[in-house]
Amino acid sequence: MLPAEAKEFTGFKARELPEGEYLVPGHRACQGCGAALAIRMVTKALGNRIIIANATGCIEIISSAFPQTAWAVPWIHVAFENAAAVASGIEAALKVLMRKGKIKKEKITVLAVAGDGGTADIGLQALSGALERGHDFIYICLDNEAYMNTGIQRSSSTPYGARTTTSPPGKKGIGQVTWKKNVAMIAAAHSIPYVATVCPTYYLDLMNKVKKASLITGPAYIHCLSPCPTGWRYGTNLTIKIGRLAVETGVFPLYEIVDGRVKITHPIRRLKPVKDYLQLQGRFRHLGDEHIHEIQERVNKEVAKLIALEKFGSFYKTALSYF
Amino acid sequence: MVKIDAIMGWKKLNLGAAITEPGSASLFKTGSWRTQRPILDKEACIRCGRCWIYCPEAAYSPNGDGYFICNLDYCKGCGICAEECPVGAITMVLEEI
Ligand SMILES: Cc1ncc(C[n+]2csc(CCOP(=O)(O)OP(=O)(O)O)c2C)c(N)n1
Ligand code: SF4
Ligand code: SF4
Ligand code: SF4
Ligand SMILES: [Mg+2]
Numbered sequence: 001m002l003p004a005e006a007k008e009f010t011g012f013k014a015r016e017l018p019e020g021e022y023l024v025p026g027h028r029a030c031q032g033c034g035a036a037l038a039i040r041m042v043t044k045a046l047g048n049r050i051i052i053a054n055a056t057g058c059i060e061i062i063s064s065a066f067p068q069t070a071w072a073v074p075w076i077h078v079a080f081e082n083a084a085a086v087a088s089g090i091e092a093a094l095k096v097l098m099r100k101g102k103i104k105k106e107k108i109t110v111l112a113v114a115g116d117g118g119t120a121d122i123g124l125q126a127l128s129g130a131l132e133r134g135h136d137f138i139y140i141c142l143d144n145e146a147y148m149n150t151g152i153q154r155s156s157s158t159p160y161g162a163r164t165t166t167s168p169p170g171k172k173g174i175g176q177v178t179w180k181k182n183v184a185m186i187a188a189a190h191s192i193p194y195v196a197t198v199c200p201t202y203y204l205d206l207m208n209k210v211k212k213a214s215l216i217t218g219p220a221y222i223h224c225l226s227p228c229p230t231g232w233r234y235g236t237n238l239t240i241k242i243g244r245l246a247v248e249t250g251v252f253p254l255y256e257i258v259d260g261r262v263k264i265t266h267p268i269r270r271l272k273p274v275k276d277y278l279q280l281q282g283r284f285r286h287l288g289d290e291h292i293h294e295i296q297e298r299v300n301k302e303v304a305k306l307i308a309l310e311k312f313g314s315f316y317k318t319a320l321s322y323f
Numbered sequence: 324m325v326k327i328d329a330i331m332g333w334k335k336l337n338l339g340a341a342i343t344e345p346g347s348a349s350l351f352k353t354g355s356w357r358t359q360r361p362i363l364d365k366e367a368c369i370r371c372g373r374c375w376i377y378c379p380e381a382a383y384s385p386n387g388d389g390y391f392i393c394n395l396d397y398c399k400g401c402g403i404c405a406e407e408c409p410v411g412a413i414t415m416v417l418e419e420i
Binding site for chain 1: 331340342344345346347348349350351352353356371372376377378379380381382385394396397399400401402403405406407415
């Protein structure tokens with residue numbers, strides 16, 4: 001159930017966005033980094049009453065060159081696999097400290113941040129545990145579709161056909177041979193109150209979803225497509241455009257799932273060909289027409305599935321009624 | 324102030340190597356990474372704020388009159404602001420050495 005506060009929230013206005021910056025200039029992200037931009041928007045939406053648990057990965061590294069920090073909010077660097085577990089602990093500790101009167105009672109948002117490696121691969125069981133226990137926190141996956149911080153190794157979130165250093169195309173392969181794992185739907189399968197996909201190109205959509213996630217009690221999972229010029233091999237000025245094309249081609253549809261009800265938040269009925277998205281990126285440059293066709297077919301199916309889910313209504317309740 | 328050139332002995336570290344000065348990374352001026360700089364044509368600008376919200380460095384800030392001014396101490400020259408400005412009010416020009 002949505003609390004009244006969440007229902008009252010009518011969204012940020014493009015001309016009255018919060019001015020606060022909580023990931024300050026001076027951070028060491030590459031030029032044009034989509035992940036740094038996304039987390040800047042996320043913290044802008046949440047304000048400064050937050051605590052962040054950040055798994056190792058690009059955003060952790062670029063923000064914490066010792067003895068400096070780019071964070072203007074409480075932040076803890078945690079291991080590669082346990083952002084969700086540490087966030088659980090922080091949330092539980094805050095609850096106890098407030099109950100015992102050791103700290104002031106107030107709303108403090110606990111935010112877990114991890115990359116796609118830290119989420120889809122090594123952090124998946126910590127994430128599942130935290131979602132299942134029902135902690136009141138937000139988990140955001142900054143998905144740049146590979147292990148970027150350690151030099152572009154493939155993850156289970158790397159898309160089919162992409163070149164990475166551990167999925168090189170050549171005589172025997174086309175690059176990544178597996179299809180991208182759908183972590184947002186895995187999170188939704190826990191019947192948590194809020195799941196959403198976002199991309200920094202659609203900044204109002206991103207900030208509104210993040211804010212909504214903070215107003216809802218219980219776990220929220222947000223999957224953020226974070227274009228990465230360094231790993232995806234495109235010009236640093238194209239980060240926003242690539243994100244736009246990912247959404248407009250249906251490669252990365254934007255939606256939210258509130259209490260099991262799927263709502264597509266950016267229209268996907270008339271899509272651009274996936275080629276428009278793929279051809280701008282060096283990581284797909286080796287793909288021939290037949291592979292592009294294969295990807296197009298897959299995207300069509302996934303989009304059709306999502307549209308069907310939206311029509312179907314709340315799939316949590318239906319799923320539960322089977323038991 | 325945390326100096327970047329200071330080599331710190333372990334005795335000086337906080338418990339858990341905690342950093343207690345928020346946002347101290349701003350002492351590090353990333354502007355030196357830049358090969359191109361954004362130039363704003365104020366006449367053309369419609370003050371939509373897209374350059375500001377899309378800058379990964381948060382290099383722009385509102386100047387009070389509705390315009391957004393780039394802080395070249397931090398701008399890395401990625402070119403996103405110029406690419407995304409809806410009226411082409413920003414041009415990237417090569418830095419002179
Ligand atoms: C248990 C463990 N294995 C490996 C590493 C090394 N490591 C640090 S970050 C990273 C990759 C991070 O990838 P991802 O989570 O996708 O974040 P990104 O850097 O792409 O933002 C790896 C392999 C580690 N820190 N801990
Ligand atoms: S490698 Fe990619 S995600 Fe990592 S800092 Fe650079 S641009 Fe950002
Ligand atoms: S994006 Fe362009 S029009 Fe909009 S505020 Fe910036 S310079 Fe002005
Ligand atoms: S060029 Fe890039 S870093 Fe510089 S102000 Fe524009 S968006 Fe920001
Ligand atoms: Mg990654």
